[in-house]
Amino acid sequence: MLKKEDYQQHISAKFNTELESLRNHMLSMGGKVEQQLITALDAVMKMDSGEAELIVRRDSEVNQMEMAIDDECATIIARRQPTASDLRLVIAIIKVNRDLERIGDEAAKVAKQAVRMSEDGRSPSNFIEIKHIGAMVGAMLRQSLDAFARLDVDQAVEVVKGDDKVDKEYGSAMRSLITFMVEDPRNIGVILNEMWALRSLERIGDHACNIAEHVIYLVRGLDVRHGGLDELTGASGELPR
Amino acid sequence: MLKKEDYQQHISAKFNTELESLRNHMLSMGGKVEQQLITALDAVMKMDSGEAELIVRRDSEVNQMEMAIDDECATIIARRQPTASDLRLVIAIIKVNRDLERIGDEAAKVAKQAVRMSEDGRSPSNFIEIKHIGAMVGAMLRQSLDAFARLDVDQAVEVVKGDDKVDKEYGSAMRSLITFMVEDPRNIGVILNEMWALRSLERIGDHACNIAEHVIYLVRGLDVRHGGLDELTGASGELPR
Numbered sequence: 001m002l003k004k005e006d007y008q009q010h011i012s013a014k015f016n017t018e019l020e021s022l023r024n025h026m027l028s029m030g031g032k033v034e035q036q037l038i039t040a041l042d043a044v045m046k047m048d049s050g051e052a053e054l055i056v057r058r059d060s061e062v063n064q065m066e067m068a069i070d071d072e073c074a075t076i077i078a079r080r081q082p083t084a085s086d087l088r089l090v091i092a093i094i095k096v097n098r099d100l101e102r103i104g105d106e107a108a109k110v111a112k113q114a115v116r117m118s119e120d121g122r123s124p125s126n127f128i129e130i131k132h133i134g135a136m137v138g139a140m141l142r143q144s145l146d147a148f149a150r151l152d153v154d155q156a157v158e159v160v161k162g163d164d165k166v167d168k169e170y171g172s173a174m175r176s177l178i179t180f181m182v183e184d185p186r187n188i189g190v191i192l193n194e195m196w197a198l199r200s201l202e203r204i205g206d207h208a209c210n211i212a213e214h215v216i217y218l219v220r221g222l223d224v225r226h227g228g229l230d231e232l233t234g235a236s237g238e239l240p241r
Numbered sequence: 242m243l244k245k246e247d248y249q250q251h252i253s254a255k256f257n258t259e260l261e262s263l264r265n266h267m268l269s270m271g272g273k274v275e276q277q278l279i280t281a282l283d284a285v286m287k288m289d290s291g292e293a294e295l296i297v298r299r300d301s302e303v304n305q306m307e308m309a310i311d312d313e314c315a316t317i318i319a320r321r322q323p324t325a326s327d328l329r330l331v332i333a334i335i336k337v338n339r340d341l342e343r344i345g346d347e348a349a350k351v352a353k354q355a356v357r358m359s360e361d362g363r364s365p366s367n368f369i370e371i372k373h374i375g376a377m378v379g380a381m382l383r384q385s386l387d388a389f390a391r392l393d394v395d396q397a398v399e400v401v402k403g404d405d406k407v408d409k410e411y412g413s414a415m416r417s418l419i420t421f422m423v424e425d426p427r428n429i430g431v432i433l434n435e436m437w438a439l440r441s442l443e444r445i446g447d448h449a450c451n452i453a454e455h456v457i458y459l460v461r462g463l464d465v466r467h468g469g470l471d472e473l474t475g476a477s478g479e480l481p482r
Binding site: 060063064066067073074077078081083084087088091094095098178181182185188189192199223225226 | 307329440
């Protein structure tokens with residue numbers, strides 16, 4: 001006969017499996033949008049409009065994944081009524097899910113710009129700013145997903161700090177692109193394409209940063225979304241345990 | 242003596258009060274970001290850097306509201322373990338909350354551009370595109386909040402449809418601003434400010450649209466986030482009841 005403890009064990013094991021599966025779905029969506037970003041950057045560098053159009057089409061798969069994960073979250077809350085840290089995890093996944101969908105959107109926007117770039121011709125900047133900032137935000141995204149997978153606060157803090165660097169690089173890229181425009185107004189069209197693509201990359205950095213902030217909140221219960229990072233790293237730069 | 246039904250009534254009445262209070266907090270946050278947007282547009286038109294800086298500072302109040310509402314949602318889920326439509330409402334508020342915070346962010350970005358505009362001088366366009374598109378997205382935001390307050394699907398559908406108009410206006414504004422740049426490269430700096438502000442306004446339209454989509458989902462259980470609107474309005478343009 002099944003004892004009450006066994007039964008609860010059973011429920012709890014099933015619940016754990018469900019949570020684990022939800023977490024895996026979210027991480028595989030993360031992998032998918034990361035691939036979308038990498039391919040979009042590749043399409044820009046190669047000025048390959050065919051590859052770029054593929055990314056735009058594939059964005060609907062990302063959207064489907066977002067809705068499926070949302071449904072999964074709602075079902076788990078309704079059926080399992082999780083509390084404390086389990087509930088925090090599900091709510092974090094609802095939010096990270098949104099950030100990932102947005103990253104997918106921005107990657108598709110970069111791809112759309114790549115299509116225009118392949119029509120308008122190469123920028124005098126050789127898209128070097130896109131390559132550089134694209135690599136930065138790509139690394140941030142990968143790191144933020146790793147941090148989520150391993151609930152690694154140190155790595156999450158690195159991502160949040162990295163966002164300041166992206167903002168600085170973005171500002172200096174804008175200034176140098178404006179110089180190209182002023183030097184030769186025939187560059188205006190092509191440089192604008194590049195600026196919009198950079199704007200999307202900068203947003204991807206913001207979203208990676210959001211994901212990292214959710215990891216910190218999950219592990220430490222500390223909300224660092226709006227400038228609480230100093231509190232976390234303290235004066236010495238050490239993390240309080 | 243308190244009967245069991247009375248007790249449940251009591252619990253349920255208290256729960257209703259909590260849900261109602263959560264809903265009100267969300268709507269008052271909506272009112273706050275709407276005011277931020279209106280003031281930011283006013284600061285642009287008057288080229289008033291003092292007013293613009295006030296908006297940037299006030300964005301931290303919006304951020305505080307976001308975190309408080311998130312906490313309120315988590316507490317309600319943990320304590321009341323809502324199911325079905327109550328749970329759907331709480332999850333919708335978690336998401337709308339995020340959209341509102343983003344709208345506040347974008348309004349602050351418009352205000353930051355207003356500070357730059359007050360330094361760089363008036364655009365040859367006289368900021369007419371900002372005034373026009375700003376009024377459009379302001380109306381969308383107000384409508385989406387009204388639709389949420391009254392759970393009015395028809396109004397929510399209007400908002401979603403309005404977003405296409407904003408995208409078209411945005412595209413034509415960009416083209417006319419590029420003309421100003423090409424005509425006189427000395428305009429490049431000031432026109433770029435205007436373009437970034439327009440980009441933020443266009444994003445605000447997107448977020449208002451998200452809010453409206455959550456209303457449709459709440460009332461009809463139909464997810465129209467990724468192109469499901471045709472299904473909702475049907476071939477005849479009539480809403481299925």
